[in-house]
Amino acid sequence: MRILVLGGDGYLGWPTAMYFSKLGHEVFIVDNLSKRYWEAQHGVSPLMSIPSLQKRVRIWQEVTEKEIKFFIGDTTNHRFIYGAIERAMPDAIIHYAEQPSAPYSMYNREHAVFTQVNNIVGTLNVLFAMKKYVPNAHLIKLGTMGVYGTPNIDIEEGFIEIKHKGRKDVLPFPKRAGSFYHLTKVHDSNNIEFACKVLELGATDLHQGPVYGIDTDETILHSNLVTSFHYDEIFGTVLNRFCVEAAIGVPLTVYGKGSQTRGYLNICDTLQCVRIAVENPAVLGEYRVMNQFTEVFSVMQLAEIVKTAGEKMGLKVDIRNISNPRVEKEEHYYNPKNEKFLKLGLQPHKLSDVLLDSMLKRIIEAKENIDTSIILPSIKWKHKVI
Amino acid sequence: MRILVLGGDGYLGWPTAMYFSKLGHEVFIVDNLSKRYWEAQHGVSPLMSIPSLQKRVRIWQEVTEKEIKFFIGDTTNHRFIYGAIERAMPDAIIHYAEQPSAPYSMYNREHAVFTQVNNIVGTLNVLFAMKKYVPNAHLIKLGTMGVYGTPNIDIEEGFIEIKHKGRKDVLPFPKRAGSFYHLTKVHDSNNIEFACKVLELGATDLHQGPVYGIDTDETILHSNLVTSFHYDEIFGTVLNRFCVEAAIGVPLTVYGKGSQTRGYLNICDTLQCVRIAVENPAVLGEYRVMNQFTEVFSVMQLAEIVKTAGEKMGLKVDIRNISNPRVEKEEHYYNPKNEKFLKLGLQPHKLSDVLLDSMLKRIIEAKENIDTSIILPSIKWKHKVI
Numbered sequence: 173m174r175i176l177v178l179g180g181d182g183y184l185g186w187p188t189a190m191y192f193s194k195l196g197h198e199v200f201i202v203d204n205l206s207k208r209y210w211e212a213q214h215g216v217s218p219l220m221s222i223p224s225l226q227k228r229v230r231i232w233q234e235v236t237e238k239e240i241k242f243f244i245g246d247t248t249n250h251r252f253i254y255g256a257i258e259r260a261m262p263d264a265i266i267h268y269a270e271q272p273s274a275p276y277s278m279y280n281r282e283h284a285v286f287t288q289v290n291n292i293v294g295t296l297n298v299l300f301a302m303k304k305y306v307p308n309a310h311l312i313k314l315g316t317m318g319v320y321g322t323p324n325i326d327i328e329e330g331f332i333e334i335k336h337k338g339r340k341d342v343l344p345f346p347k348r349a350g351s352f353y354h355l356t357k358v359h360d361s362n363n364i365e366f367a368c369k370v371l372e373l374g375a376t377d378l379h380q381g382p383v384y385g386i387d388t389d390e391t392i393l394h395s396n397l398v399t400s401f402h403y404d405e406i407f408g409t410v411l412n413r414f415c416v417e418a419a420i421g422v423p424l425t426v427y428g429k430g431s432q433t434r435g436y437l438n439i440c441d442t443l444q445c446v447r448i449a450v451e452n453p454a455v456l457g458e459y460r461v462m463n464q465f466t467e468v469f470s471v472m473q474l475a476e477i478v479k480t481a482g483e484k485m486g487l488k489v490d491i492r493n494i495s496n497p498r499v500e501k502e503e504h505y506y507n508p509k510n511e512k513f514l515k516l517g518l519q520p521h522k523l524s525d526v527l528l529d530s531m532l533k534r535i536i537e538a539k540e541n542i543d544t545s546i547i548l549p550s551i552k553w554k555h556k557v558i
Numbered sequence: 559m560r561i562l563v564l565g566g567d568g569y570l571g572w573p574t575a576m577y578f579s580k581l582g583h584e585v586f587i588v589d590n591l592s593k594r595y596w597e598a599q600h601g602v603s604p605l606m607s608i609p610s611l612q613k614r615v616r617i618w619q620e621v622t623e624k625e626i627k628f629f630i631g632d633t634t635n636h637r638f639i640y641g642a643i644e645r646a647m648p649d650a651i652i653h654y655a656e657q658p659s660a661p662y663s664m665y666n667r668e669h670a671v672f673t674q675v676n677n678i679v680g681t682l683n684v685l686f687a688m689k690k691y692v693p694n695a696h697l698i699k700l701g702t703m704g705v706y707g708t709p710n711i712d713i714e715e716g717f718i719e720i721k722h723k724g725r726k727d728v729l730p731f732p733k734r735a736g737s738f739y740h741l742t743k744v745h746d747s748n749n750i751e752f753a754c755k756v757l758e759l760g761a762t763d764l765h766q767g768p769v770y771g772i773d774t775d776e777t778i779l780h781s782n783l784v785t786s787f788h789y790d791e792i793f794g795t796v797l798n799r800f801c802v803e804a805a806i807g808v809p810l811t812v813y814g815k816g817s818q819t820r821g822y823l824n825i826c827d828t829l830q831c832v833r834i835a836v837e838n839p840a841v842l843g844e845y846r847v848m849n850q851f852t853e854v855f856s857v858m859q860l861a862e863i864v865k866t867a868g869e870k871m872g873l874k875v876d877i878r879n880i881s882n883p884r885v886e887k888e889e890h891y892y893n894p895k896n897e898k899f900l901k902l903g904l905q906p907h908k909l910s911d912v913l914l915d916s917m918l919k920r921i922i923e924a925k926e927n928i929d930t931s932i933i934l935p936s937i938k939w940k941h942k943v944i
Contacts (some may be wrong), residue, residue, distance in 0.1 A: 250667060278756075281636060281686040285679050292678070292745075293671050296738075300667040324727035325720060334711060334720055334732070339891070341710035343732035347748065348718070352682075355752060359678075359745045362733065366741060370664075370939045371886050499756050505725070553756045 175450070176200045176260045178247060178298065179268030180240075181225045182207055183400045183407075184314070184383060185440050190264055190390035190397065191443045192450075193238045199258040201225070201242040202253065202269060206290075207400065207407075216404035216546045219386075219416065221536050223396045229397045247294030248435055250301070251314030257301040264450045265302065266312045270356065275497070275551040276405045277353035284352040291356035292363065299367040310453035311375040312446060313364060315357040317435050317465060317508060319379055321348030322501050327508035329460020330361075330377065350500050351553070365459040374454035378445065385439035385527070386437060399439075406544040411436065411474050413547065415528065418482035418489045419535040420542055427549070428496030430472030433506040435465030437541035438521040438522070445558050448516045462512040466520035481528035496547035561836070562586045562646045564633060564684065565654030567611045568593055569786045569793075570700070570769060570828050574615035574652055576776035576783065577829045579624045580837075586646040587611070587628040588639065588655065592676075593786065593793075596662060602790035603777035605802065605924050609782045619784045629649070633680030636687070643687040650836045650943045651688065652698045654741065655680055660704070661792045663739035670738040671826060676743035676788075678749065685753040694903060696839035697761040698832060699750060701743040703821050705765055707734030708887050713894035716747075716847020716855075718764065736886050737939070751845040760840035764831065764839075767851030771825035771913070772920050782908040790932040797860050799824065799933065801914065804868035804875045805921040806928055813935065814882030816858030819892040821851025824907040834902045848898040853904035883935040 175192045179185040180201030193199040203225060211217055223231070229240045241260070245252035249268050252407075257265075270291040271277065277287040295313070302309055320327045323346065329349075332345045342363070347358045364375050386401050402408040405417035414424045445464045454460040469477075475491045482489040496502065510518075521527065535542075561578045565571040579585040589611060597603055609617070615626045627646070631638035633655050643651075656677040663673040681699070685827065686830065688695055706713045709732065718731045730751070733744045745767075751759050772787050788794040789802035800810045814923030822829075831850045840846040856862075861877045868875040896904075907913065921928075 184794070199787065230797045284686075285636075285682050286680065288749075289675055289679055291673055296671050296674065297667070300670075322612075324728055325722040325725045325729075332720070332722065332732075334718070334722075336711040336718065336720075343709055343711075344734060346729035346732055348730060349748065349752065352749070352752070355745075355748055358748050359741075362735065362741055362744050363674075366738070372940070400813070404653075554758070 173263040174198045174261055176202065176257065176262035176265045177268065178202045178265060179261035179270065180242065181205055183269055184439065185268040185400065186228065186399050186444060187388045187391055187439060188446055189240055189409060190232060191388065193232065193240050194390055197504055198201045199240045201240060202247065202256050203242070203244065204246040204475060205244060214406055216402070216406055218400040218402050219535065219541055220398045220401060222400050228397065229396055233392050240503050247297055250289060250297040253297050254301045256307045261306060262309050263473065264310045264312060265298065266446055267295065267298060268314050271353065273406050274353045275549070277351050278553055279551050283336065287353050288356050292359050294365060295360045299364065299373060303371040303372055307373065308456065310450070310486055311373060312449045313360065313375060313377050315361060315377050315379045316354055317379050317381045317463060318343060318354040319347045319349050319358045319361060320508070321350060322504040322506055324505045328507055329512055350498065355502065368457055368459035372457045374456045374458050376449045376454050377459065377461045377462070378464045379461060380442065381435035381437055382409040383437055383439050383442050384409060388443060391393050404547045410471060410478065412474055413536055414478040415531050416542060417547065418478050418487055419532055419539060420507065420544065421488055422544060423490040423492035424478060425433065425548060426471050426491060426493045427498060428493065429502045430475060430493060431502050432472050432500060433468060433470045433504070435463070435508050435510065436467050437464065437466045438527065440521050441466050445513055448513060449498060452516055463510045464513065465508070465510055467523055468506065468508065477523065482532060484531060485529065497552045499553040507526060515524045559649040560584045560647055562588065562643065562648035562651045563654065563934045564588045564651060565656065566628065568654055569788065570825065571654040572614065573770050573774045573777055573785050573825060574780040574829060574832055576618060576627055577774065578774055579618065579626050580622065585626045586648065586822050587626060588633065588642050589630065590627070590632040591630065600792055602788070602792055604786040605921065605927055606784045606787060608784065608786050614783065617780055621779050623659035623785070634676060636683040639683050640687045640690065640784055644691045648691060648695050650698060651684065653681065653684060654700050657739065659792050660737035660739045661935070663737050673739050674742050676794055678745050681746045682749060683757060685750065685757060688759055689757040693759065694842065696836070698835045699746065699758060699761060699763050701747060701763050701765045702740055703765050703844050703849060704740040704765045704892070705735050705744045705747060706731060706735045707736060708890040708892055710891045711745055715849045715895055715898055736884065754843055754845035758843045760842045760844050761846065762835045762840050763845065764835065765847060765851045766828065767821035767823055768795040769823055769825050769828050770795060772917055774826050774829060774940055790936045791937065796857060800861055800864040802921055802928060803933065804864050804873055805918055805925060806930065807874055808930060809866060809876040810861045811934060812857055812861050812877060812879045814879065815881060815883060815888045816861060817856050817888050818886060819854060819856045819890070820853050821849070821854045821894050821896065823850065824913065826907050826935045828851050829902060831899055834899060834904060838902055849894055849896045850899065851894070851896055853909055854892065854894065863909065864914060866920060871915065871918055883938045
């Protein structure tokens with residue numbers, strides 16, 4: 173198949189591109205490299221420094237003799253993305269090309285507006301480009317479990333049957349996102365559902381939980397094939413951040429009480445889920461939603477798991493509850509469903525000591541790169557600079 | 559009170575500005591005049607030609623000795639809207655300043671993207687401007703009943719209690735909008751609900767049905783105080799279009815079967831509802847939704863009502879079902895609630911022969927202005943130019 177990975181220079185996009193290339197598919201990347209710019213804006217960097225996309229692709233070819241083609245440009249520029257899609261003629265488009273950070277979107281007005289325009293316009297342009305050049309292609313769009321918020325009922329996959337005053341209907345699951353970033357995924361979902369209907373496209377919307385992990389089968393083939401692993405307050409997801417804190421002996425910083433509960437998954441399972449979606453495409457006109465996570469934890473449970481794993485390795489690990497920079501419920505019901513992927517054959521990599529062990533070792537090797545000043549949350553949901 | 563009307567040059571904005579000015583409030587208008595530009599883009603014009611905003615305001619002052627101040631500029635330019643709000647220091651902001659046409663948004667990719675960016679960014683800028691300059695002000699945001707689509711259950715006002723697998727919660731009513739324009743109102747609602755929480759603002763989201771009518775108590779004070787009445791395929795709402803068709807003796811063009819059902823209201827009731835919202839503000843941190851319509855009709859019922867009224871006046875009125883340019887259900891359940899406004903004292907002006915009579919007479923007076931070439935739908939939801 174011809175597979176186009178939008179955002180193929182990112183934490184998940186780059187491993188995805190290598191994964192499908194290794195499987196024998198013809199892989200194309202689109203990226204505007206803006207993550208590298210956003211890092212510079214806020215003075216944060218990934219744990220392992222990342223070669224240029226040009227170099228990554230060159231090394232991938234040296235190591236595997238497989239070619240990944242790429243287009244450097246911006247999905248919000250429709251002439252660019254039309255050109256890229258016309259040249260790649262993909263069967264599947266895996267769309268990670270969005271500003272992915274909640275704290276980034278909450279930094280100020282400019283970041284909120286940028287995040288919304290960037291994510292919404294990029295996705296609209298991709299939908300119209302599909303209609304024009306590859307109307308039979310399958311869009312696999314990365315969303316977030318954060319679109320659902322924390323309702324007091326079970327979280328179904330995208331839709332819910334509602335019985336109300338003696339009548340019933342299956343309707344989109346009510347959304348209640350917790351940041352201007354998370355809201356863009358709600359907006360995207362609504363736009364994509366409508367576009368599938370009027371443009372007669374097929375799309376799978378993957379509402380993904382926070383991802384953790386450093387290595388995949390492909391990243392470990394060469395030191396320069398590493399992915400962009402963040403531990404900072406802006407781009408670092410919670411488990412990754414805790415592991416870095418454990419490795420350098422600073423307390424694990426739990427926001428608020430830590431009873432906030434979410435569905436998580438390993439980076440290798442992101443690849444597995446995306447592959448399953450590619451192999452089981454939505455039909456034309458279909459808008460399909462699947463929840464993409466493997467296990468549910470509270471933040472405090474994650475901290476305890478990291479503490480245990482760290483202490484087994486002889487690290488001294490403390491946990492500290494700090495003031496929650498976000499506006500979110502700390503005590504809440506949380507029971508999301510992920511049956512669709514399980515039915516399609518997902519084999520979860522559960523969060524085990526073995527995995528954390530290897531993550532912690534990997535982080536300790538790169539210890540000298542860690543900048544402790546970028547970990548604590550400075551961006552707050554309330555009382556922001558306007 | 560100090561009242562800022564965003565979009566105060568429009569079909570509803572201008573009558574709203576005059577209405578509150580007449581009531582003795584200090585009224586400010588913001589408008590970028592872009593409706594006049596969109597008309598030019600598509601070669602459509604309102605039935606009665608509209609003086610410049612500068613002239614309207616001058617005549618208003620001559621007629622009533624009341625001043626309406628205005629700022630010409632764009633809400634998507636945050637420096638402009640920050641400046642306007644800092645100078646107006648409103649107690650209430652009535653926000654009509656959005657691209658309001660579904661067909662316009664469906665014309666092509668560029669119009670879809672423009673509509674989404676224009677509406678979303680303008681509203682985000684207004685929210686941040688409120689936080690900075692008037693954190694206690696009340697935002698009254700015009701939305702559309704179209705956000706709900708046509709679910710097979712009763713449409714509640716913004717929120718619904720859902721019972722699911724033995725648990726329950728009150729959640730946002732599921733949205734399913736039918737155009738890229740209608741989707742912007744869904745996005746706005748989600749953004750505003752979140753902003754009320756984190757920026758601690760008070761907002762009322764008015765999901766309004768299609769509005770009909772030409773005259774209000776203020777527009778009739780002087781021929782140059784008329785509002786921008788559209789009958790074209792882009793900006794003309796259905797009842798207004800039917801009345802124009804009846805007046806010139808062309809068949810009333812019913813899209814599809816005409817069993818599509820919606821909640822409608824008279825332009826005078828828009829003013830009444832907005833006044834009720836201003837007088838009963840949301841509290842700080844509150845995001846409140848009210849459905850704004852007075853009567854429910856199918857498109858065919860509206861056509862029959864216009865036919866009857868026209869024939870009483872001696873007009874020959876035919877009804878023609880034409881191919882539906884939209885993607886929408888033609889047979890569906892529709893039972894929306896509007897109890898909140900009724901409880902707050904709304905006195906609906908029902909659609910009666912008397913009203914249609916005066917509308918038809920008014921249109922016949924301006925008959926020589928009617929351009930029959932702009933009525934039939936050329937913009938289709940499917941098979942669009944990409």
